[in-house]
Amino acid sequence: MEFTGFDYDSGFAVADRWFRSGLRPTAIFAASDTQAMGVLEAARQHGLDVPGDLSVVGYDDTYLAAWSTPPLTAVRQPLWEMGRVALDSVLALAAGREPVSRHIELATELVVRGSTSPPTEH
Numbered sequence: 001m002e003f004t005g006f007d008y009d010s011g012f013a014v015a016d017r018w019f020r021s022g023l024r025p026t027a028i029f030a031a032s033d034t035q036a037m038g039v040l041e042a043a044r045q046h047g048l049d050v051p052g053d054l055s056v057v058g059y060d061d062t063y064l065a066a067w068s069t070p071p072l073t074a075v076r077q078p079l080w081e082m083g084r085v086a087l088d089s090v091l092a093l094a095a096g097r098e099p100v101s102r103h104i105e106l107a108t109e110l111v112v113r114g115s116t117s118p119p120t121e122h
Contacts, residue, residue, distance in 0.1 A: 034059055034064065037072075052120050
């Protein structure tokens with residue numbers, strides 16, 4: 001595990017460093033779709049087949065996920081619902097009321113696309 005920025009360059013840099021060092025994970029779970037795009041590019045530059053050699057999963061399920069090559073498996077967050085809940089909380093506070101809850105859980109969904117498969121035997 002490595003903590004880095006959520007952007008393309010950070011995803012690329014970490015994956016590139018791992019691949020150059022000889023570390024060849026069978027899967028990488030990126031913290032954002034944009035970061036996962038950087039991982040996909042590093043894998044491409046190192047001649048790795050996604051998903052044959054490496055499965056890649058992003059987080060957010062932005063339009064980039066479906067448009068990437070291969071299409072990115074991603075965890076879909078309910079962004080519209082998150083915005084609605086945040087706005088409701090801000091409006092309640094502005095009106096002098098307590099928000100409905102200080103802890104709110106919203107469901108996520110795994111959207112499986114072409115960037116994941118079981119690892120191949122070498």
